[in-house]
Amino acid sequence: MDMLYNILIAPFLEIAKSPSFFAEVVIGGLMSGVMYSLVALGFVLIFKASGVFNFAQGVMVLFAALNFSGLLDAGLSIWLAFPLTVLIMVLLAWCIERLVLSKLVNQQDIILFMATIGIGYFLQGFGEFLWTGNVRKLDVGIPQDAWFFGDIMIQQSDVFAAVVAGILVIVLALFFQYTRIGRALRAVADDHQAAMTVGIPLRSIWLIVWSVAGFVALVAGIMWGSRVGVQFSLSVIALKALPVLILGGFTSVPGAIIGGLIIGVGEKVAEIYWGPLFGGAIEEWFAYILAMLFLFFRPQGLFGERIIERV
Amino acid sequence: MFYREAGDFKTTYKADQAIFPIALDRWFVVTVVLVFLVVVPLLASNYMLESILTPVLILSIAAIGLNILTGYAGQLSLGTGGFMATGAYMAYKISTAFPGLNIVFVLIAAGLCAALVGIAFGVPSLRIKGFYLAVTTLAAQFFLLWLFTRVPWFVNNSISGVPTAPPRKVFGFLVSSADSDPIDRYLFVFIITVVLALVAKNLARSRIGRMWMAIRDMDIAAEIIGIRPLTSKLTAFAISSFYCGIAGALWSFAYINTVEPTAFDINRSFEILFMVIIGGLGSILGSFLGAAFIFLFPILLNVMPGWFGLEISVTLVTQVELMVFGGMMIFFLIVEPHGLARLWSIGKEKLRLWPFPH
Numbered sequence: 001m002d003m004l005y006n007i008l009i010a011p012f013l014e015i016a017k018s019p020s021f022f023a024e025v026v027i028g029g030l031m032s033g034v035m036y037s038l039v040a041l042g043f044v045l046i047f048k049a050s051g052v053f054n055f056a057q058g059v060m061v062l063f064a065a066l067n068f069s070g071l072l073d074a075g076l077s078i079w080l081a082f083p084l085t086v087l088i089m090v091l092l093a094w095c096i097e098r099l100v101l102s103k104l105v106n107q108q109d110i111i112l113f114m115a116t117i118g119i120g121y122f123l124q125g126f127g128e129f130l131w132t133g134n135v136r137k138l139d140v141g142i143p144q145d146a147w148f149f150g151d152i153m154i155q156q157s158d159v160f161a162a163v164v165a166g167i168l169v170i171v172l173a174l175f176f177q178y179t180r181i182g183r184a185l186r187a188v189a190d191d192h193q194a195a196m197t198v199g200i201p202l203r204s205i206w207l208i209v210w211s212v213a214g215f216v217a218l219v220a221g222i223m224w225g226s227r228v229g230v231q232f233s234l235s236v237i238a239l240k241a242l243p244v245l246i247l248g249g250f251t252s253v254p255g256a257i258i259g260g261l262i263i264g265v266g267e268k269v270a271e272i273y274w275g276p277l278f279g280g281a282i283e284e285w286f287a288y289i290l291a292m293l294f295l296f297f298r299p300q301g302l303f304g305e306r307i308i309e310r311v
Numbered sequence: 312m313f314y315r316e317a318g319d320f321k322t323t324y325k326a327d328q329a330i331f332p333i334a335l336d337r338w339f340v341v342t343v344v345l346v347f348l349v350v351v352p353l354l355a356s357n358y359m360l361e362s363i364l365t366p367v368l369i370l371s372i373a374a375i376g377l378n379i380l381t382g383y384a385g386q387l388s389l390g391t392g393g394f395m396a397t398g399a400y401m402a403y404k405i406s407t408a409f410p411g412l413n414i415v416f417v418l419i420a421a422g423l424c425a426a427l428v429g430i431a432f433g434v435p436s437l438r439i440k441g442f443y444l445a446v447t448t449l450a451a452q453f454f455l456l457w458l459f460t461r462v463p464w465f466v467n468n469s470i471s472g473v474p475t476a477p478p479r480k481v482f483g484f485l486v487s488s489a490d491s492d493p494i495d496r497y498l499f500v501f502i503i504t505v506v507l508a509l510v511a512k513n514l515a516r517s518r519i520g521r522m523w524m525a526i527r528d529m530d531i532a533a534e535i536i537g538i539r540p541l542t543s544k545l546t547a548f549a550i551s552s553f554y555c556g557i558a559g560a561l562w563s564f565a566y567i568n569t570v571e572p573t574a575f576d577i578n579r580s581f582e583i584l585f586m587v588i589i590g591g592l593g594s595i596l597g598s599f600l601g602a603a604f605i606f607l608f609p610i611l612l613n614v615m616p617g618w619f620g621l622e623i624s625v626t627l628v629t630q631v632e633l634m635v636f637g638g639m640m641i642f643f644l645i646v647e648p649h650g651l652a653r654l655w656s657i658g659k660e661k662l663r664l665w666p667f668p669h
Contacts, residue, residue, distance in 0.1 A: 104644065118637045122636075125631065129627075243449075250443075288446070
């Protein structure tokens with residue numbers, strides 16, 4: 001009885017007692033949710049356009065952040081380092097497309113998936129080889145103060161991250177909706193063969209998608225990096241993007257955003273109000289279990305395409 | 312010329328259905344097993360037995376387990392480490408609760424516990440498949456490891472949280488704990504591996520294995536011809552987890568001598584998935600080849616610079632190791648996506664005609 005009371009009632013009483021603290025927790029969760037969404041966005045872009053489940057996205061975030069902070073430390077200004085890193089990510093996309101993906105056309109999904117894990121290993125070693133494995137501080141002038149609304153404290157850096165993420169999503173949405181390339185990308189995502197028959201070059205499309213994913217990884221890397229420092233754990237944080245994907249659906253950009261917010265908030269709230277009951281650190285698995293339970297009811301995710309199966 | 316099936320006539324159905332229908336194959340396998348059973352323990356150094364052969368064999372068991380699930384039944388899993396941890400912790404728990412129990416039964420019981428856990432985490436596979444399933448198996452990985460590190464009951468309230476494996480005997484030979492002789496340990500693990508591999512091989516070619524393969528190839532079609540997805544998917548999860556559980560228990564008891572969570576983290580899950588893919592999906596032989604390759608390759612990379620008299624700093628070695636490892640993975644997938652087992656069978660095809668190619 002006591003246990004049930006602790007699980008079902010006590011946390012809600014606590015929430016009701018200090019709503020402003022609850023609001024703070026929720027906002028904190030929303031902000032880390034934004035970060036998850038940024039990583040998940042990269043996954044979705046690639047999965048949509050090429051059907052590749054890109055496990056290396058997390059390491060790409062790390063790699064981009066390493067390059068960016070490395071260039072900054074080398075004395076370049078932000079305005080030079082940023083386009084240079086973008087260039088590196090485009091180059092990386094080109095290499096991946098040329099050396100890996102084009103050789104693995106028509107293989108099973110799992111083979112491509114394994115290949116991206118291989119890419120992940122390689123990039124991790126390569127990034128540390130170039131810029132050493134030390135933890136780097138990344139300071140790009142994101143404001144670090146806090147605002148107060150009544151009792152609620154909000155970090156300015158969080159707001160900044162949310163704004164950047166919002167702009168990124170809008171730009172991407174416009175890009176997909178209104179440009180020639182965007183239309184071609186959507187065509188490829190719909191049907192590879194049909195896209196090829198109307199003369200859309202598949203390989204350059206893949207190159208573009210991987211470059212865009214690299215760009216998103218860079219933005220995510222800068223945001224995460226200025227929060228927790230550029231270090232290996234960045235690529236582990238990125239694993240959290242997977243339950244986000246499940247929740248939102250693998251093929252949906254808005255799904256990635258909303259899924260990220262749900263996971264971010266759910267995880268923080270669970271950790272703070274229910275965590276002590278289980279001995280803490282339930283953040284580690286909460287997102288996965290939530291995603292798993294969710295799948296029982298909606299296997300295709302919140303916004304995923306309906307799964308239609310034919311024999 | 313030397314490897315051929317000509318003149319190898321089968322006169323009974325039984326002979327036709329043997330595991331190795333070609334006499335030469337049969338003798339080859341028997342010889343290999345005998346060599347590893349008798350000659351290797353006599354000749355190999357303690358280092359070789361303790362730090363290379365034993366872990367490779369244990370990882371092979373885990374790889375066979377994952378191969379049953381992913382290669383035969385087509386359910387992608389990233390939770391292998393979690394199931395191995397279940398086996399290890401339950402073996403520790405059972406073995407300390409019943410000190411007189413023979414370790415073989417402890418292993419079986421631990422495997423059964425892992426199987427139950429596997430069934431629980433396999434239930435989502437009835438609704439979802441592919442990468443969605445892979446991500447939900449990550450839930451098993453993170454949740455189980457969290458459980459074993461957070462709940463002190465599993466380690467008998469040990470203060471360090473990393474208890475040592477209790478010394479246990481089989482027929483008077485000490486096979487677990489640090490005092491045991493590497494030869495005894497190796498033989499114990501080897502015999503278990505052979506038995507489990509044989510069971511897996513037979514399972515795969517029996518009714519249940521055909522059920523798994525039908526589900527893998529197209530689950531809806533399989534359902535329509537009367538195969539129950541529920542039983543076949545859950546048996547695959549159960550048996551796979553049983554193997555992984557035994558592998559985890561052996562890893563703790565006969566190899567690292569402690570029961571610790573870091574041995575079963577997410578990287579272990581990936582490592583075993585690599586073994587299965589590099590070795591060959593849906594092949595028992597491939598599980599062995601993959602395990603040996605993935606385990607030995609980093610060791611080789613570590614030792615190799617020394618052979619050429621190069622002095623390389625440790626950090627550089629780990630970085631280069633990661634790069635070469637990743638590069639090799641991609642290279643292998645491009646050159647032979649069906650794994651080492653396929654190379655083996657291609658080699659056999661070639662041998663059949665050699666040296667007269669017509």
